[in-house]
Amino acid sequence: MKVDVLAKKEKWITVEQGNICTPNGFSAGGLHCGIKRKRKDLGWIYSQVPATAAAVYTTNQFQAPPLKVSQESINTNGTLQGVIVNSGNANSCTGKEGLQKAYKMREVFAEKACLNENDVAVISTGVIGEQLPMNKIVTGVKSISALVNGYDAPSFEEAILTTDTFTKHICLQLETESKVYTIAGAAKGSGMVHPNMATMLGFVTTDINIEHEALQQALREVTAETFNMITVDGDTSTNDMVLVLANGMAGNEKWTQDDEEYALFKEGLQIVCQSLSQQIARDGEGATKLIEVQVNGAVTAHDAQVIAKTIVGSSLVKTAVFGQDPNWGRIVSAVGYSGITIDTEKIKVMIGPILIVEDGMPVTFCEEEAKSYLKNEKIDIVVDLLSGSEHATAWGCDLSYDYVRINASYRT
Template identity: 90%
Template sequence: MEVGILSKKVKWNAVEQGNICTPKGFSAGGVHCGIKRKRKDLGWIYSEVPATAAAVYTTNQFQAPPLKVSQESINTNGSLQGVIVNSGNANSCTGKEGLQNAYKMREIFAEKARIKEQDVAVVSTGVIGEQLPMNKIITGVESISSLVNCEDAPSFEEAIMTTDTFTKHICLQLEIENKVFTIAGAAKGSGMVHPNMATMLGFVTTDIHIQHDTLHQALREVTAETFNMITVDGDTSTNDMVLVMANGMAGNEQWTQNDDEYTLFKEGLHIVCQSLSQQIARDGEGATKLIEVQVNGAETAHDAQVIAKTIVGSSLVKTAVFGEDPNWGRIVSAVGYSGISIDTEKIKVMIGPILIVKDGMPVVFCEEEAKFYLKNEKIEIVVDLLAGSENGTAWGCDLSYDYVRINASYRT
């Protein structure tokens, strides 16, 4: 994506082998501590210096203790130097003992890293309603051989997974006046993904020096267009969040919202968060296809976003895509119950390159051609409301037999 405000030659480039350790000064890793039977279940991120931090959190009222502890850490002085994450146990709906355990996780990691407790964020994901096996977590933290210069991002990515089938990551770099700037991200998410402020785990690291309020503003704006525009199953988790750490080790002067570079930073953050969002949607529990819904011609961006997310969240649309059935009626039905006022006699709908509805009425199309298109791994649905100039895009996945199988046996 080119950025003309500074120079037409300045653009973010994907780093093929990059990860959350690629930005200067960041380390990460993961171990198996015994919460899960075999797979890694304890991960960490560490910055050589305190990093400006911002986060967005789940809006589920049963907000888990780790989120409360992380919010307290970030709110203390707007910075973090370390993150400790466990998977396999959400430490949610666990009362006072759960909160004490979250504080204990923060304490033991701070001791291991030799940093202040308030500079540590705590994150948990997994089964709800069970107390953490603290002895295993303490042993796991003690087993970490080195925090500094540990560039084992793949182990971190594995350690945060629950029902995910693949790790999720991205890394970008650009160069301005002989300085290299890096933004990278890792995420987990497969089920209970229907965010309203971020319902999954997302971690972004960058070596850019940026002011705290500016970082928070960028994250909130980007989240609204990326993580908040995906849905797997309509359920909002109790635990999850998106966290950004910016340690300033690229050596630039601090960027603020008044600087041209803010636009540049926000575009890079958007690319990272959108990529992670799409990877999460593609990895929905039991999913076989990624669905992208684009709504054009809306009166407001909000209208477009609501309609797009309503369509991609429809169980009937999801099952039709899984069954490779071009059932356009389910799409227009979702538009109709989205709560957004539209002119039903103007709407146009396309499945991939195939026009199926025009002026609110079905058009003749080749059923076999549409079925053949629906065999693709990525399905695009475009709705034009012909009412304005605003657009919105949402991402989701199909709903398969395996989704029921996975969730029917999640605790057993």
């Protein structure tokens, strides 16, 4: 019997001023080391004790050297105590030299934090194909002044950004009669974002004590419904990962998948990851709107996911939303080429509260009302296949003129 059994009535609440340093035992920070011209470009997370670690990685075959080094660290003991991140340079497609530099980055931070090298994860993001300026990184790491007791999460959030226009974070807490549990997250992501890890990084800290296998399983399942359900431009990057650190400093007995607390933990992780996913989708390069596509009535969950991602990833749907054009034909077309077999005579489509297709046929609707709705910053598209009970939700953004401008000049 658990000492602190969680009741069903207990719920996760948002901590408005919380961040990745809010869970017990975590510190973080960021600084400018010179990879970028002015903005912060080197960040770190530190746990007072070894934290159970779980991660998911990009599906791009060109996995960058830092990912390989981080996987090696996590696979050694299933724990981490430090994370070092640089932005402005992805250290990707850099060969053996790039791999050695990723190891060097891990070595230098481990020495600074008085940790074993396998206690450290290394992450890089930015321009692909350029060697890391190791002298700048080494100098930056050595200049960290508040590693153990530095609680500067905003600087960490800034240091991991590339083309992002705002930082992304969330913090939740759950209070029982004897303990307070906290889960918090930070992320970066703006462009080159597509389901199955995209150019995005996610960091989650929690003071909950949870078994490694349970943590990895929860992250894998939650990622499938959150980070893997966002798209900005259809490109999957080489460096992306989501990392969860659980240091157990809340003092609970270790949770496993067989414990009733596991479902509540997964619920909190789901809220954190969904919020970060939506923030990334909203910050698509040049984006002006967040698009949420919900597909209902599918035969399988997979069918619903594929159709939802196809719609939100359609360039024609994206541009129609940007232009405030209720062009329902583009939505129906995306459903049709998704590769999922549907009954075309059953499909129902709504843009916000406005019914535009029923039984596979267009219905009369007020064009001006639809255009007015498309002026909102969040656009909901609901598709009902009326063929089953499964559903899925995907998130993306519109495609504006600025997307081309930003990506045409990214390296210069």
